Amino acid sequence: MDNQTLRVNGQRLWSTLMQMAHIGALPHGGSRRLALSAEDKAGRDLLVSWCQQAGCTVTTDAIGNIFARRPGANPNLAAVATGSHLDTQPEGGKFDGVFGVLAGLEVIRTLNDAALETRAPIDLVVWTNEEGARFSPPLTGSGVFVGKYILEDVYSHPTADGTGTVKDDLARIGYLGNDTPGIRSLNCFIEAHIEQGPILETTGTHIGVVTQVQGIRWFEVLVTGQNAHAGTVPMTMRKDALVAAAQMIVALNALASGEDHATRLTIGALSVTPNSGSTIPGAVRFNIDLRHPSAATLSKLATALRQTAAQVARDRAVETTISEIMNVPPISFDPDILAVLRASTTTLGLTQQDILSGAGHDAMNIASRIPSAMIFIPCRGGVSHNESEYASPQDVTNGADVLLQALLRRAGAF
Amino acid sequence: MDNQTLRVNGQRLWSTLMQMAHIGALPHGGSRRLALSAEDKAGRDLLVSWCQQAGCTVTTDAIGNIFARRPGANPNLAAVATGSHLDTQPEGGKFDGVFGVLAGLEVIRTLNDAALETRAPIDLVVWTNEEGARFSPPLTGSGVFVGKYILEDVYSHPTADGTGTVKDDLARIGYLGNDTPGIRSLNCFIEAHIEQGPILETTGTHIGVVTQVQGIRWFEVLVTGQNAHAGTVPMTMRKDALVAAAQMIVALNALASGEDHATRLTIGALSVTPNSGSTIPGAVRFNIDLRHPSAATLSKLATALRQTAAQVARDRAVETTISEIMNVPPISFDPDILAVLRASTTTLGLTQQDILSGAGHDAMNIASRIPSAMIFIPCRGGVSHNESEYASPQDVTNGADVLLQALLRRAGAF
Numbered sequence: 001m002d003n004q005t006l007r008v009n010g011q012r013l014w015s016t017l018m019q020m021a022h023i024g025a026l027p028h029g030g031s032r033r034l035a036l037s038a039e040d041k042a043g044r045d046l047l048v049s050w051c052q053q054a055g056c057t058v059t060t061d062a063i064g065n066i067f068a069r070r071p072g073a074n075p076n077l078a079a080v081a082t083g084s085h086l087d088t089q090p091e092g093g094k095f096d097g098v099f100g101v102l103a104g105l106e107v108i109r110t111l112n113d114a115a116l117e118t119r120a121p122i123d124l125v126v127w128t129n130e131e132g133a134r135f136s137p138p139l140t141g142s143g144v145f146v147g148k149y150i151l152e153d154v155y156s157h158p159t160a161d162g163t164g165t166v167k168d169d170l171a172r173i174g175y176l177g178n179d180t181p182g183i184r185s186l187n188c189f190i191e192a193h194i195e196q197g198p199i200l201e202t203t204g205t206h207i208g209v210v211t212q213v214q215g216i217r218w219f220e221v222l223v224t225g226q227n228a229h230a231g232t233v234p235m236t237m238r239k240d241a242l243v244a245a246a247q248m249i250v251a252l253n254a255l256a257s258g259e260d261h262a263t264r265l266t267i268g269a270l271s272v273t274p275n276s277g278s279t280i281p282g283a284v285r286f287n288i289d290l291r292h293p294s295a296a297t298l299s300k301l302a303t304a305l306r307q308t309a310a311q312v313a314r315d316r317a318v319e320t321t322i323s324e325i326m327n328v329p330p331i332s333f334d335p336d337i338l339a340v341l342r343a344s345t346t347t348l349g350l351t352q353q354d355i356l357s358g359a360g361h362d363a364m365n366i367a368s369r370i371p372s373a374m375i376f377i378p379c380r381g382g383v384s385h386n387e388s389e390y391a392s393p394q395d396v397t398n399g400a401d402v403l404l405q406a407l408l409r410r411a412g413a414f
Numbered sequence: 415m416d417n418q419t420l421r422v423n424g425q426r427l428w429s430t431l432m433q434m435a436h437i438g439a440l441p442h443g444g445s446r447r448l449a450l451s452a453e454d455k456a457g458r459d460l461l462v463s464w465c466q467q468a469g470c471t472v473t474t475d476a477i478g479n480i481f482a483r484r485p486g487a488n489p490n491l492a493a494v495a496t497g498s499h500l501d502t503q504p505e506g507g508k509f510d511g512v513f514g515v516l517a518g519l520e521v522i523r524t525l526n527d528a529a530l531e532t533r534a535p536i537d538l539v540v541w542t543n544e545e546g547a548r549f550s551p552p553l554t555g556s557g558v559f560v561g562k563y564i565l566e567d568v569y570s571h572p573t574a575d576g577t578g579t580v581k582d583d584l585a586r587i588g589y590l591g592n593d594t595p596g597i598r599s600l601n602c603f604i605e606a607h608i609e610q611g612p613i614l615e616t617t618g619t620h621i622g623v624v625t626q627v628q629g630i631r632w633f634e635v636l637v638t639g640q641n642a643h644a645g646t647v648p649m650t651m652r653k654d655a656l657v658a659a660a661q662m663i664v665a666l667n668a669l670a671s672g673e674d675h676a677t678r679l680t681i682g683a684l685s686v687t688p689n690s691g692s693t694i695p696g697a698v699r700f701n702i703d704l705r706h707p708s709a710a711t712l713s714k715l716a717t718a719l720r721q722t723a724a725q726v727a728r729d730r731a732v733e734t735t736i737s738e739i740m741n742v743p744p745i746s747f748d749p750d751i752l753a754v755l756r757a758s759t760t761t762l763g764l765t766q767q768d769i770l771s772g773a774g775h776d777a778m779n780i781a782s783r784i785p786s787a788m789i790f791i792p793c794r795g796g797v798s799h800n801e802s803e804y805a806s807p808q809d810v811t812n813g814a815d816v817l818l819q820a821l822l823r824r825a826g827a828f
Binding site (some may be wrong): 195196197198199202214216218226227228229230231232233234235236237240242243245246247249250253256257261263264265266267268269270271272275276277278279280281287289291357358359360382383384385386 | 609610616632641643644645646648656661664667677679693705772773774796
């Protein structure tokens with residue numbers, strides 16, 4: 001049998017996705033499985049039972065990362081790893097994270113059906129708390145695995161619902177394992193994910209080969225004017241913090257729109273003080289989320305946005321302070337793994353394009369220690385972190401087929 | 415004795431103001447006496463005791479308005495009334511409302527010291543819940559007095575702190591009186607107040623003679639775009655509700671700034687959905703507070719602001735809806751009372767200017783049934799609804815002197 005003609009069972013994969021979506025199902029088609037919640041436990045338990053049925057040996061490390069191993073011919077070889085996360089946003093969809101995990105499971109099932117033994121073992125990994133919706137930091141499991149976070153620090157973090165610490169919750173749901181995170185030797189890590197953006201759908205491309213993860217810098221801007229009565233202070237005598245903030249937002253949006261196509265600048269969170277309809281706002285606080293694949297461009301834009309805000313503040317007779325609260329440098333994925341992904345996509349006759357990840361992913365953390373890369377499949381309207389998130393059965397199947405071909409190449413089946 | 419040379423005791427008035435400020439005193443110099451709270455009761459009790467010591471007969475009507483009468487020579491004449499309110503904002507100052515009440519008390523004390531009998535009685539009035547900070551609507555007592563609100567409706571309103579209905583609280587603090595609101599016959603109503611704006615301070619004028627209260631129209635604007643991941647959606651493919659709202663706010667501010675000097679347009683309250691730092695905002699809701707003394711100008715501006723918002727929505731590919739949620743027409747004060755106030759100010763050798771009230775006041779309600787007008791005194795920096803609110807002892811004294819002279823003229827002492 002020619003391994004290049006091997007294909008996953010798309011129907012089985014789709015049905016598996018829909019079964020997982022029942023756990024924590026929401027009224028409008030989404031799922032809520034917050035990390036280490038009862039729903040997360042139920043999702044993990046279901047996956048573990050599927051992996052065991054598929055003949056895998058399942059272990060858990062001390063931060064709750066799950067490793068399901070399909071043995072290879074040579075047990076001394078480091079495992080070729082794939083996976084993603086099962087936890088969701090509070091109003092998450094059926095695909096974000098879940099697709100990458102269940103596509104990996106489908107690869108294992110397909111290899112079993114074909115009775116095909118790879119030289120290296122294959123590890124299916126579920127990383128703990130990618131989303132960070134119930135406790136911080138996000139990407140906890142992969143971050144601890146690569147030593148970015150200290151295990152004991154993370155253990156002591158409280159959960160947002162106040163039910164205990166991270167360690168309490170790991171123990172409560174039965175996923176406080178014995179293995180030291182990171183001790184496991186991996187040959188590589190390949191993560192399949194929905195794009196969570198509109199580019200592949202817009203260009204009509206089957207597979208995005210993710211070459212880089214954008215760097216992310218977060219700034220907090222405080223604009224201070226003077227709160228006063230809306231009826232008594234003439235327009236010319238005001239120090240209106242909201243009008244100044246609005247002018248900054250328009251100018252910052254124009255600044256980013258004038259840069260290259262990879263630039264992303266978002267003001268997602270904003271609060272007004274005192275936020276009363278009849279009071280001129282005395283203060284406004286907002287966040288700037290700035291992303292770009294080049295650290296140099298990020299630095300240039302960081303300088304420009306500070307200048308833009310300062311200029312508006314002078315024009316409007318208000319004060320402003322800007323604090324940088326996060327700086328995650330850009331990550332480039334491994335060229336060898338990218339070559340494997342491109343070749344696998346070509347083998348399948350699917351169209352592909354290089355793409356940047358604007359979002360953070362576990363593979364971004366793993367890449368600091370282990371050769372890693374990602375593929376994206378299209379998702380409808382670019383919508384994610386939303387109950388209406390959707391990827392078509394064909395795109396889901398295509399993504400799993402690319403993963404199958406890439407894992408076969410890397411694990412040494414031909 | 416020439417009544418035109420009669421002056422209040424400024425030191426006594428100041429000391430009285432400071433004593434009242436102790437009730438519900440806040441750490442930064444302000445006071446919190448929310449309507450019908452324990453602090454409001456304590457403030458009312460203190461005022462009533464002072465009025466009784468000054469020989470007044472004190473009665474309360476069914477909405478808790480307090481009337482303290484200094485008898486006149488002719489008990490058949492309608493009373494010449496003055497007053498304001500004792501309730502405050504949650505972080506209110508020492509002067510908003512309180513000044514008008516205690517200036518009236520000082521007038522009565524001054525007449526007592528001079529043993530001067532007026533022809534008509536003088537009524538000092540405390541209107542219930544001017545601020546509306548603990549229950550709605552604001553200007554409750556004066557609104558019920560003139561029949562703008564129905565007593566039984568207001569009785570059933572819940573308080574913001576959930577301690578009961580307005581009627582429960584009136585009974586609990588001992589100010590659920592027997593008199594039907596509005597049954598009392600008044601010759602006129604003159605209210606002294608701090609300006610709550612910067613105009614008198616800026617022009618260096620002692621007294622503002624308030625000719626009109628601006629009309630107020632409130633609009634609620636909903637901007638709907640599409641929420642999406644901040645990292646994945648290119649700038650050109652976004653429907654960012656906050657950028658659109660920001661552009662509207664800048665344009666609306668420019669619209670109002672291009673109108674005449676009496677125009678006030680404020681966006682005081684704004685909320686972003688989902689208000690997450692890493693999500694492009696899908697929806698923004700904000701309020702527009704529009705004020706002008708001319709109903710025609712208000713209509714013109716209402717049309718223009720709808721057009722402005724619609725144009726920005728088209729430019730930014732978002733949807734917008736604008737609902738009008740309040741429309742209070744402009745009020746003009748009584749020319750005869752204004753003439754009395756102008757003459758009294760001139761008699762005292764104080765500078766004066768006509769001024770508009772941008773804020774609502776009880777006199778605005780009372781003017782619909784009884785000849786009414788107001789004077790303003792300067793307040794520092796135009797700051798009000800703030801613990802740092804301040805009016806100087808000299809300005810406080812000047813205002814009370816104008817009130818004394820005006821009440822004497824109107825009550826028939828010369």
